[in-house]
Amino acid sequence: MKAISLTISILLLSGCVSTGVTKTSKVDPAKAMDTRIELGMKYLDAGNRDQALRQFLDVLEVDKKNPRGLQGLALVHQLNGEPEAAEENFQKSIKYANNKEISASRYTYGLFLSRQGRYEDASVQFEEVAKDLSYPERAYSLYFAGRCALELNNIVRAKAAFTHALNLRSSMAPAVIELADLAFKDQDYSTAKRYLDRYNKLTEPSARSLWLGIRIERIFDNQDRVSSQALALKNMFGYSKEYLEYKALIESQ
Template identity: 25%
Template sequence: MKALRWSTALFCWPAALLFLVSVPVAQAQQSVAPPPEILSTVTPKDVHTRAKLHTELGSLYFQNGNVIVALEELTIAISINPNYAQAYSTRGLVLYQIKEYVSAEKDFQRALDLDAKDPQINNNYGWFLCHTGKEKESIAYFQRAIKEPLYQTPEVAYLNAGACYARIGELDLADESIRTTLRYMPDNPQALYQLAYISYKRGNFDAAKEHLKKVIRLSNPDAEALWLFLRVERRLGNNMDVDSLTAQLRRQFPDSPQYQDYLKGNFE
């Protein structure tokens, strides 16, 4: 489920989830709220500035894999300014990662209640829906983000929409969205991976291989990319390459779902 503007413009890169340690959300919330007497002394401008700062800190901690501190910072932001939509949207992503899906949904809904037109919030919520079994519902939120003229990173929503279209087998729409992303970012490895996946699903294994070769050249492949490459080479009958990719998958990602699928022979 990398290019990380995790809180504001989440890219969808397969198996790019950071290693996260679950922490009870209620515990985090109880431990970090500033004293009421401090809140009562700040001006509205100070409230916004401080909430924004803590949200940005939370996003950075999240990007670096420190979920506990990320939750603390985001909860501080919300305690300072309960009407700061970006803090809820960012915390929703963090809560998703620790599988607190109900709490994440509440945070996203609160963010949308506060700022329904914000393209970053719509993109983040669409990503959340796409990764919680509501792929068809997610598309509308990506489209809302894309249509917002002030959205500074529409390529992000195009990429996420394309990946979600691919999940539900809408390969033509997926291809169109991903190629739009590549017009903004020609060498984006996430988009190239998605093109490889689309080509694989269409049975165009040579094209899939070419896209994956670019992915390997531009980035360190994760388990998902290696697994797709292995299956492509298997389809092409390149047994030596299959063996090499299998060894790499086993060495680097022995506990991954992809390697477990390999052990079970679940190639599709």
């Protein structure tokens, strides 16, 4: 649901629509549809799918090829557990989008495909979006391209995509932790430590970051840091898989 909310936020930003009242009696049909779409996205973000669906259907009744209306309808189907209908509308959104709209359509379709475990198909969408220099969320598209590359065991592309994402948006914590983890797996522990420190400055600790920190500090024989992070992992994420992995490590010694 968090990822869906992120998608909705991006779609709202891409619409750039104001819902303020204007002092004109003449209604612009295009703006009226954009306002309905934005309202639908807000309903969707609030969990009110029925009201959201009504807004999107009203738009599509006027313009059945409206790309953002089709995206909204696809998101409703996705949340309702109707992947076939969702995919059909995502594809229509791409088909009818103009050059300014197509990246947003591809991005949301890529997210849908990745949640379906179709990483190769999703990667195609994210890589296309990453080529669009004007798309405001290009950095996120590169991040998700990197995630797909990891799932496809293309480590070289994953590293390049995460690094590129950080070049575009230096505060993107998810890309930082991915690079920290990849550096650790490469036994480049100093680089892993540097990325992890950067991650910790950007956001609150996660089970993943604490577990990675424990393993890094063990390499550098920093027992105080190991103990403090292990305690934090237990207290904050005691039911996580990372804590179970930590327990298994301790019990195996």
